[in-house]
Amino acid sequence: MKAISPVRSARGRYQALCCLSGISRSKGPAEEPLSLLRDMNDCYSKLRELVPSIPPNRAVSRVEILQHVIDYIFDLQIVLDKPTGAELQRSELSDELPSGHLKESSVH
Numbered sequence: 001m002k003a004i005s006p007v008r009s010a011r012g013r014y015q016a017l018c019c020l021s022g023i024s025r026s027k028g029p030a031e032e033p034l035s036l037l038r039d040m041n042d043c044y045s046k047l048r049e050l051v052p053s054i055p056p057n058r059a060v061s062r063v064e065i066l067q068h069v070i071d072y073i074f075d076l077q078i079v080l081d082k083p084t085g086a087e088l089q090r091s092e093l094s095d096e097l098p099s100g101h102l103k104e105s106s107v108h
Contacts, residue, residue: 047065048054054068083091 044062044065047069051068051072053072054060
């Protein structure tokens with residue numbers, strides 16, 4: 001699945017990046033491309049810090065960083081989708097109720 005950004009123009013991307021990274025927008029139009037490149041490098045550095053599966057002691061390409069980020073997001077989603085101990089107990093108890101009784105989840 002591809003991520004679709006609502007931002008379309010290069011100027012809009014720069015403004016979105018400034019917004020995300022907390023950078024002030026006081027640069028002139030001629031400095032924007034170089035500044036954007038530096039900002040993107042800062043973003044990749046931040047991703048390297050945040051994602052634990054990226055090897056810290058070797059050079060990693062931007063594509064590899066993004067692959068690690070995607071894998072990490074999928075791993076986090078799996079962890080968040082697992083039911084907690086209390087939810088497991090509740091579902092086990094509701095499964096054990098006799099068929100004549102209403103389950104708590106069906107009563108509003």
